[in-house]
Amino acid sequence: MKKNGGxxxxxxxxxxxxxxxxxxxxxxHWVSQxxxxxxxxxxxxxxxxxxxxxxxFPKSLRQFNLWDxxxxxxxTLRAFPIFRKNANDTLRIHTSLRQCVQKLIAELRRKxxxxxxxxxxxxxxxxxxxxxxxxxRLRLLEKELYNHRKQMKxxxxxxxxxxxxxxxxxxxxxxxxxxxQDDLNSAREQNAALVRRIQQVLPLKNLKP
Numbered sequence: 001m002k003k004n005g006g007x008x009x010x011x012x013x014x015x016x017x018x019x020x021x022x023x024x025x026x027x028x029h030w031v032s033q034x035x036x037x038x039x040x041x042x043x044x045x046x047x048x049x050x051x052x053x054x055x056x057f058p059k060s061l062r063q064f065n066l067w068d069x070x071x072x073x074x075x076t077l078r079a080f081p082i083f084r085k086n087a088n089d090t091l092r093i094h095t096s097l098r099q100c101v102q103k104l105i106a107e108l109r110r111k112x113x114x115x116x117x118x119x120x121x122x123x124x125x126x127x128x129x130x131x132x133x134x135x136x137r138l139r140l141l142e143k144e145l146y147n148h149r150k151q152m153k154x155x156x157x158x159x160x161x162x163x164x165x166x167x168x169x170x171x172x173x174x175x176x177x178x179x180x181q182d183d184l185n186s187a188r189e190q191n192a193a194l195v196r197r198i199q200q201v202l203p204l205k206n207l208k209p
Contacts, residue, residue, distance in 0.1 A: 016090045020097055022083045023067060027104040029080075030057060035111055036076045043075065054115060057108050064101050065091060 030036065038046045038053040046053040056071040058064040068085045069077050091098045 013090070016086055017094065017097070019083050020086050020091060020094075020101075022081050023064065023086075024097070024100055024104065026077075026080050026083075027057065027101070027108060031104060031107045031111060035108065035115055039073050039075045051116065054112060057105075057112075059105060059109065061091060061098065061101060061105075062088075064105065 035054045035057060038055040040046055055073060055076045058067045065086050065088050067083075069083060091101065
């Protein structure tokens with residue numbers, strides 16, 4: 001029984017060491033290739049003060065021991081094996097592993113500063129590109145506004161012309177009505193004069209033998 005117990009303990013120890021080596025391998029990859037950017041659940045890069053956020057990495061031995069991948073976004077660890085937390089004693093006992101972890105953490109700290117400078121030009125270029133797009137959009141809006149104002153002036157001029165035509169037509173109508181009214185009054189007067197003339201002539205006709 002003791003032999004089996006010792007074998008299980010050795011197997012657990014071997015798994016613990018392999019777990020640490022897996023985590024070390026991930027950190028080595030990040031030192032070589034760069035700390036990955038952090039993405040949200042929708043797969044979009046997360047920004048902080050206009051800069052891309054870098055994903056989590058342990059910054060101390062304690063954080064390394066507690067690191068199990070849950071601190072990272074799923075996109076970051078997609079290409080790496082699954083790993084878990086490890087006991088403090090495991091790393092404390094294996095000096096070479098502990099020293100390797102400490103070295104990697106220091107290198108990643110420097111790497112983070114380097115990448116912060118690398119990210120700035122990218123962000124600046126992105127902002128510049130966005131500015132170019134916005135300027136183009138602004139020019140289109142200004143052109144559209146100019147066209148609308150030009151069309152408005154044309155319509156206002158047309159409206160003024162139509163207003164003048166209406167006023168002129170109204171004046172001509174009033175003048176025509178006035179002239180027709182005068183003609184009508186004159187015709188009535190002539191008609192009345194003829195009626196009186198006829199009335200005067202009729203009695204004379206009746207006196208003839």
